[in-house]
Amino acid sequence: NAGVTQTPKFQVLKTGQSMTLQCAQDMNHNSMYWYRQDPGMGLRLIYYSASEGTTDKGEVPNGYNVSRLNKREFSLRLESAAPSQTSVYFCASSDPFRETYEQYFGPGTRLTVT
Amino acid sequence: LAKTTQPISMDSYEGQEVNITCSHNNIATNDYITWYQQFPSQGPRFIIQGYKTKVTNEVASLFIPADRKSSTLSLPRVSLSDTAVYYCLVGDALNAGNNRKLIWGLGTSLAVNP
Numbered sequence: 001n002a003g004v005t006q007t008p009k010f011q012v013l014k015t016g017q018s019m020t021l022q023c024a025q026d027m028n029h030n031s032m033y034w035y036r037q038d039p040g041m042g043l044r045l046i047y048y049s050a051s052e053g054t055t056d057k058g059e060v061p062n063g064y065n066v067s068r069l070n071k072r073e074f075s076l077r078l079e080s081a082a083p084s085q086t087s088v089y090f091c092a093s094s095d096p097f098r099e100t101y102e103q104y105f106g107p108g109t110r111l112t113v114t
Numbered sequence: 115l116a117k118t119t120q121p122i123s124m125d126s127y128e129g130q131e132v133n134i135t136c137s138h139n140n141i142a143t144n145d146y147i148t149w150y151q152q153f154p155s156q157g158p159r160f161i162i163q164g165y166k167t168k169v170t171n172e173v174a175s176l177f178i179p180a181d182r183k184s185s186t187l188s189l190p191r192v193s194l195s196d197t198a199v200y201y202c203l204v205g206d207a208l209n210a211g212n213n214r215k216l217i218w219g220l221g222t223s224l225a226v227n228p
Contacts, residue, residue, distance in 0.1 A: 004157075033216075042138070042201065043218040059215055090157050100204075101146060105157025 004106035006091050012112045021076040021086040023091030023108050031094045032074040036087040049074055081113045118202050118219035125225050132189045136202030136220050139183050144206040147185045152199045195228045
């Protein structure tokens with residue numbers, strides 16, 4: 001049981017390049033999340049998916065797109081990377097039918113845009 | 115929208131009880147209060163969650179007054195391994211999209227000294 005996995009762990013992009021961050025969970029959770037974490041800013045929600053086929057914008061969605069490919073996978077795409085998107089990105093999942101709305105986090109992807 | 119405020123840092127010694135308070139004056143009726151722990155280069159990890167009054171589990175207690183405008187995470191008898199950043203999260207994880215935000219505090223860096 002791997003929990004939440006993210007690839008890649010590290011990535012360096014040039015301004016204007018595109019890339020997709022991959023996330024998968026094996027806990028059969030319905031809800032999945034993408035966050036970014038910046039020094040002094042805490043965690044900010046980028047996008048949220050309540051279930052397969054549905055996605056909603058979070059606090060900072062501009063410059064990102066997401067795809068909930070199936071129940072297991074939730075990808076985050078940067079179409080044209082900007083230096084302001086340099087951050088650590090975390091994927092998380094949760095089961096809304098549990099007693100607590102505990103989110104399980106992946107190990108993160110550290111992205112640098114030059 | 116709820117805004118969460120917590121101390122930037124705290125110091126303690128092994129064996130002491132540590133209390134970290136989070137202020138969330140605009141908490142909504144459907145919002146839960148959740149605390150997470152984060153070690154360097156890892157994703158946050160769930161500690162405890164509550165709605166009102168007091169919740170206790172094997173690692174911590176969470177105290178929430180009747181007006182729910184603040185909450186206090188209590189860590190009994192901390193050890194060196196409890197040195198980490200602790201985040202307060204306010205929101206309804208069941209409905210994180212559609213402008214029902216998940217609001218994270220900026221984190222409290224706890225240093226436990228020998």
